[in-house]
Amino acid sequence: MAMRRSTRRKKEPEVAPEPVIQEDPIDYSKPKDQLDLTEEQKDMDIPRCLSAANPNAPLNRAEFSYKEKAFKVSEVIQHTMFHFKFDGWLLEKKTEEGKTQMELEKAREAEKEEKAQAKFEKELMAKDSGEGLPEFDDADFALDLRIRNQFDFAERASQTFNLTLRERVMSTEPPPSSTVVGNVNQAEIYDTYIREIERQNYLKEKAEREKLAQKEGRDPKKAEAERVAPVQEKSEDVVHSAAMSRSLKIIERMVMQNFYDEITMDYKYWNDDADAYKEGEGSLLPLWKFYNDRARRKHVTALSWNSHYPDMFAAGYGSYDFLKQGAGLICCFTLKNPSHPEYCFSTESGVMCLDFHPQHPSLIAVGCYDGTVMVYDVRMKVNRPMYFSTIKKRKHTDPVWQVIWQDEDIGKNLNFYSISSDGRVTNWAMIKNELEPTDIMILQVTGQKDRDDEDTSLTGLAGGTCLDFNPYSAHLFVLGTEEGKIHKCSKAYNSQYLETYEDHHMSIYAVKWNPFVEHVFMSASADWTVKIWDHRCKASMMSFDLNNAVGDVGWAPFSSTVFVAVTADGKVNVFDLNENKHEPLCDQKAVKKSKLTHVVFNPQEPIILVGDDKGWISCLKLSPNLRKIATPDKENPKTPKELEVEKLTRILVSAGKAQAEASQ
Numbered sequence: 200m201a202m203r204r205s206t207r208r209k210k211e212p213e214v215a216p217e218p219v220i221q222e223d224p225i226d227y228s229k230p231k232d233q234l235d236l237t238e239e240q241k242d243m244d245i246p247r248c249l250s251a252a253n254p255n256a257p258l259n260r261a262e263f264s265y266k267e268k269a270f271k272v273s274e275v276i277q278h279t280m281f282h283f284k285f286d287g288w289l290l291e292k293k294t295e296e297g298k299t300q301m302e303l304e305k306a307r308e309a310e311k312e313e314k315a316q317a318k319f320e321k322e323l324m325a326k327d328s329g330e331g332l333p334e335f336d337d338a339d340f341a342l343d344l345r346i347r348n349q350f351d352f353a354e355r356a357s358q359t360f361n362l363t364l365r366e367r368v369m370s371t372e373p374p375p376s377s378t379v380v381g382n383v384n385q386a387e388i389y390d391t392y393i394r395e396i397e398r399q400n401y402l403k404e405k406a407e408r409e410k411l412a413q414k415e416g417r418d419p420k421k422a423e424a425e426r427v428a429p430v431q432e433k434s435e436d437v438v439h440s441a442a443m444s445r446s447l448k449i450i451e452r453m454v455m456q457n458f459y460d461e462i463t464m465d466y467k468y469w470n471d472d473a474d475a476y477k478e479g480e481g482s483l484l485p486l487w488k489f490y491n492d493r494a495r496r497k498h499v500t501a502l503s504w505n506s507h508y509p510d511m512f513a514a515g516y517g518s519y520d521f522l523k524q525g526a527g528l529i530c531c532f533t534l535k536n537p538s539h540p541e542y543c544f545s546t547e548s549g550v551m552c553l554d555f556h557p558q559h560p561s562l563i564a565v566g567c568y569d570g571t572v573m574v575y576d577v578r579m580k581v582n583r584p585m586y587f588s589t590i591k592k593r594k595h596t597d598p599v600w601q602v603i604w605q606d607e608d609i610g611k612n613l614n615f616y617s618i619s620s621d622g623r624v625t626n627w628a629m630i631k632n633e634l635e636p637t638d639i640m641i642l643q644v645t646g647q648k649d650r651d652d653e654d655t656s657l658t659g660l661a662g663g664t665c666l667d668f669n670p671y672s673a674h675l676f677v678l679g680t681e682e683g684k685i686h687k688c689s690k691a692y693n694s695q696y697l698e699t700y701e702d703h704h705m706s707i708y709a710v711k712w713n714p715f716v717e718h719v720f721m722s723a724s725a726d727w728t729v730k731i732w733d734h735r736c737k738a739s740m741m742s743f744d745l746n747n748a749v750g751d752v753g754w755a756p757f758s759s760t761v762f763v764a765v766t767a768d769g770k771v772n773v774f775d776l777n778e779n780k781h782e783p784l785c786d787q788k789a790v791k792k793s794k795l796t797h798v799v800f801n802p803q804e805p806i807i808l809v810g811d812d813k814g815w816i817s818c819l820k821l822s823p824n825l826r827k828i829a830t831p832d833k834e835n836p837k838t839p840k841e842l843e844v845e846k847l848t849r850i851l852v853s854a855g856k857a858q859a860e861a862s863q
Contacts, residue, residue, distance in 0.1 A: 253278040455536045462486050466534070466806070471822035479778055481785040481825035483771060486806065487537040489514070489816040491530050493545075499810025501553045502799045507560035509803045510534040511541070514816055517549025517568055519796070524549055524568055531577055534818070542577045544584075552601045554615070564615045566599025572617050572627055572634065586634045588627065593636050595619035600664045606673065616668075618678060622660025624688070640693050645684060667710050671717035677734070679707025685722055687734055702730055702739045709751050715759035715843040719851065723749040729764050733851060740854050741780070745772055751797045757805070758828050759843035760850065765795035765809055773825050776850050784825055789817055 256278055261270045290297040409419035437443060456463060466486050474481060494516045501515030516528040527550035530540035548569040556562040563575045565584070571594055573584035588594035597620035604615045605626075614628040616639065624640040642661040666678035674690045675697075683703040686696040705725040713719040719740075723729050725748045730739040747766040755761035760776040769792075773785040789795065793811040800807050805821045829842035837845070 251278055253280055255280075451539075452535045455538055459487065459537065466804075466820060469820060471824075474822050474824040477824065479784060479824075481773060481822045483773070483785060483787045483789070483807075483819040483821060483825075485789070486818040486820055487534065488818070489530075489532045489537055489540075490814060491528070491540055491543070493543065494528050494530065494814040497525075497528065497549075497814050498812045499796050499814060499816055500549070500551050502797045502808050502810055502816070503553055503555045503563075504799060504802055504808075505555045505560050506557045506802065508533075509801060512799075512808060513553055513555060513563055514810065515550035515553045515565065516814060517551050519812070527567060529553060529563065529565060529575065532816070544575055544582055546573070551598050554602050554604055556604045556613070559613070562604075562613070564602040564604060566595075566602045566617055566619075568598045570595030570597055570599060570619060570621070572599055572602060572615075574615075574629065574634070586629055586632070588634050588636065592634060595621050595623065595625070597621040597662070601666055603666065603668060605668065616666070616676075618663040618666045620662035620664070620681065622662060624663060624666065624678065638693070639690055640678075640688050642678070642680060642686070644682070645696075645699055664707055665709050667712050667720070669712050669717060670714060675734075677710050677712070677720055679710050679722060679724075681706045683707060683724060683726065685710060685732070698734065698737065700732060700737060700739070702742070703728065708749060711752060711754055713754055713759060713847065714756060715840060716847050719847065721752055721754065721762060723752040723764060725749070727766075729762075731851075736855075738858070740851050740858075741776075743774070743781075743783075745770075750795050751799075753798050753800050753807075755800055755826070756802050757826060759847040761825065761827075763798055763800070763807055765789075765798045767794040769793055769795055769811070771795070771798070771807075771809060771819065773821065775825065775827065777829075777846055778824075778827070780850065780854070785822075789819065790815065 253276075256276050258276065260273045260276065262273050263269075264271045290300060292298070292301065412419045465484060469484055471482055471484070497516040498519050499514055500517040500519065501513075503513050505511040505513070511531060511533045513529060513531050516530070518524055527546035527548055529542075529544040529546070529550055531542040532540050546565070546567055548567040548571060550565055551568055552566040554564050556564070561576050561578050563577065565573045565575060567573070570588075572588045574586040575584050579585070595617065599617050599619045602615050602617045604613075608614050608628060612628045612630055614626055616624060616626050618624050622642040623638050624642070626637045626639050628635045628637070642663050644661045661684075662681040664679050664681055666676055669675040669677075675687070676689075677685055677687050679685050683701075683705050685700040685703070685707060687698040687700075689697055700722075703722065703724040703726055707722055707724050709723040711721050713721070718734055719731065720734060721729065721731050727745055727747055727749065729743045729745065729749055729752055731741040732739050743764075745764060745766050747768045747770075750765050750767060752762060752764045755763070758775070758777075760774075762774055764772045764774070766772065769788050769790040771785070771787050771789045772783040773787075774783045778784060789809050790811045790813075793813045793815070795809050795811050797810045798807055805826045807819050807821070808816055809819065810816045829839065829846050831837055831839070831842060
């Protein structure tokens with residue numbers, strides 16, 4: 200019996216159904232790259248600033264300049280970009296072309312109306328007569344005579360004989376010609392116009408004179424001859440006239456300006472670019488040098504700028520070697536002509552000092568070695584002073600070391616002050632044709648209380664060497680002496696000193712008040728030091744040792760903390776207390792194998808003049824680091840003068856505190 204093999208299938212494992220994930224419906228109104236923001240972020244305002252600048256525009260576009268024959272960077276950048284541009288056919292109604300088109304349109308409309316009216320009339324006539332209208336109108340197929348027939352066109356050509364050309368040549372003599380060459384400039388054109396105007400004025404005056412002569416019954420020609428005759432006799436020599444002298448002087452200045460063109464450009468526009476990389480340092484640029492052959496073997500003993508003409512200065516020549524005294528010289532130079540002085544005056548004795556008058560720019564006060572004081576007027580053609588002191592008028596008996604002009608006195612008389620080694624400070628008033636002296640101060644020697652009367656009488660008076668008046672208090676002045684002491688005096692108290700300062704040990708060569716701070720002055724001495732004083736304190740506030748005798752010092756007119764000092768070794772030291780309170784910003788040698796005697800600042804330009812013992816005067820320009828000024832603050836606006844006063848006062852206060860701590 201056959202047995203059935205039964206096969207059983209294995210049961211497959213049951214698979215659990217996967218959970219169905221319901222996807223959110225797609226929102227086609229929201230872009231895929233849109234940010235998901237909260238409600239607070241949506242309410243936040245984010246400003247955007249649109250700029251008209253094109254970021255793709257070139258910033259360094261260069262164009263070729265045919266005038267300068269070089270590529271020049273163009274500053275004009277086109278930021279406008281056209282995204283769509285279309286040339287339209289629209290015309291404005293106000294233009295001529297628009298008016299023409301409107302007239303043509305009106306003509307076409309009128310023509311259409313006429314045709315419609317004619318057609319309407321024909322229809323009415325046909326209805327009345329009972330005739331039918333043709334299907335087509337002959338006028339619709341009428342050819343426009345203005346349009347060329349393009350269907351019935353035949354091209355025809357004809358051949359003709361070419362005309363023979365005939366040449367006719369005539370020989371003539373060339374017309375005479377001459378070559379004329381000439382140069383003209385603005386000056387010649389101007390002179391021509393002036394001559395023409397003068398000629399026309401002369402003809403008008405001549406015609407009026409002839410009419411007047413005819414009225415008086417005289418012959419016009421004889422009257423004109425009588426008028427011209429005396430004028431011709433009195434005519435002066437043109438070559439030696441004042442107009443010719445003035446023209447030659449102008450031409451000379453023009454030639455000198457071309458000759459010194461590079462120096463003139465440096466004087467006007469030079470600024471040392473290296474100062475940007477040298478903090479706390481500066482330099483002096485040499486410009487012109489002034490010299491006169493008549494000043495050979497003489498010392499530059501005085502320098503003074505003219506207050507009215509900032510390019511003119513006066514120089515005095517004498518000798519500080521008292522065994523080699525001779526004649527003196529006064530030269531007035533100008534920066535426009537460094538080669539030769541504008542005015543020269545000679546004196547019998549050496550010039551020791553001089554000063555330009557601040558209100559009358561032609562007057563110069565001069566002090567000489569023999570004690571004479573004089574007043575020159577540069578407008579005078581003669582080589583002699585307007586005023587001079589004599590023995591009868593009690594002139595000084597020793598050299599006059601300094602003269603200073605002062606304001607007019609009660610009688611409206613011009614006056615100046617002088618100081619001399621004979622121990623007198625004298626006021627000289629210009630009254631009529633004489634100088635009237637008045638002794639303001641007799642310099643008594645101080646510190647001799649313990650000596651006998653005989654020793655005091657033998658010693659005599661103290662020798663004055665320099666003085667300066669306070670610019671804010673006209674009655675107050677300070678003076679220096681040969682024994683190294685500085686005295687503060689007043690015009691009102693001529694019997695005694697207000698104060699005596701004794702920090703120097705040798706002769707005082709210069710004292711100068713600060714032009715900004717009324718209670719500060721400076722002194723220079725042969726003991727190698729420059730000291731800054733507050734006249735309310737007996738001790739000096741600051742002291743600078745320059746390792747050589749200091750010949751002269753001067754405050755800068757543009758800053759209260761900048762001053763310059765010259766020494767016997769030929770160096771120019773420029774200080775700025777706001778930058779460095781201990782060392783000079785510039786220590787530059789200006790001359791070789793010479794001693795510097797005097798220095799003075801220009802009242803307007805950043806230049807100085809230094810004179811030496813060889814008779815040379817050098818002009819130097821300060822670099823930007825040496826002429827910094829205080830800049831006003833927006834939060835606390837102040838005037839430039841207030842800023843300068845505050846700057847120097849702050850420095851002196853700190854110096855006073857340092858001295859007080861050192862003394863303790």
